[in-house]
Amino acid sequence: MNKRQTGSLVFMTDFGIKDGAVAAMKGVALNLSPSVIIHDLTHEIPAYNIWEGAFRLQQTAPYWAAGTVFVCVVDPGVGTARKSIILKTKANHYYVGPDNGLFTLVAENEGIAEVREISSANRLPNSQNSYTFFGRDVFAYSGAKLASGVITYEEVGNQIANNQLVMLQYPKPKYENGIVSGGIPVLDIQYGNVWTNIDSKTLANLKVNIGDLLSIKIFEKDKLIYQGQMPYQNTFGQVKEGDNLCYMNSLLNLSLGINMGNFSEKYKVLSGIDWRIEVMK
Structure with a gap:
């Protein structure tokens, strides 16, 4: 049952488009909800470059409507103890991805409304033995559930204490x-x-x-x-x-x-x- 339509689903990764990784993510989202509207921010973030991903995200996000869900995968620590999260900002944007600093600039620019850790209930069924493709198994799946209204933001998972995020340090003007x-x-x-x-x-x-x-x-x-x-x-x-x-x-x-x-x-x-x-x- 559709609970809430939050908006478009926007993908950003460092995967490139030479193989089927991006297509697999889109397939997961569309299989869940054929009506979800998917857009590409870029898939050409340099491999493992969390900082550049953070910048390209904040460069683009202000031009998207409130309710947009951004699925963001620059994740050199995939499968480790880093958290899988969905950040809601005060601009009413949703950012799905690893808690590794990727959301530093949008959090600073838009303000943090809430941060929730993605629960196991919002992982692609039968993907528990896959440890290296959270873009497909966790982020695309949970992002599509949110964007299509299958779940509300409160059903993403537990709120993280004090809405803490990993924040990158960089030279400020x-x-x-x-x-x-x-x-x-x-x-x-x-x-x-x-x-x-x-x-x-x-x-x-x-x-x-x-x-x-x-x-x-x-x-x-x-x-x-x-x-x-x-x-x-x-x-x-x-x-x-x-x-x-x-x-x-x-x-x-x-x-x-x-x-x-x-x-x-x-x-x-x-x-x-x-x-x-x-x-x-």
Whole structure:
């Protein structure tokens, strides 16, 4: 009996689509409820990269309606003692997956309403002897039950004490002593642009105007990888082809790029928790 229709079912994994893993997850969901509507966020998260999964999830989730159920599988600890959970946020989104830090950014951005551990009753029948495909056996199955209204959120399993989640630590944007700093969570991978987490409010401490030159330092841990100056512009066409620039990306975070070029490749700048940036005027 359908108890509540919560919304669309969105899948994100690091599986790729070369084999049948994603199709198996979709088959489980559709076999449970042929009417459930499934969408793909991405299946190209780099293997085992929990941090990038966390970022791509929060990059996308704000544009989905309340009630959407996200099934998220970047799970290098599959089958270990890490919990299988469904997080409900204050934005009324549901995030199904491993409690390994994957939900750090959506939890921070949307706020935690409740966290429940998925009970054995919400595991695919006859899958108890499978230990390495929780995406199919636990996450797709329980996510589909929730999205289709077969179960309510309260029937997912027991609430976790104090709604505790595993949270990743990363460089947060800040202003101090005339320097704005932050992290480099991901690359705009198709073009090699470098995306920081320095938001417009933090950058405003430098009183930057269009056309101003900014001094940039980029570090991997404590090793200086790049140092230089570049203009702050609205868009790539405001500098000559091949020139560097700073700009606000589609998330309104400071980013670095080259007009018709690849900043990451040219300067060997990558992304992740170990990468940070300092900006001065």
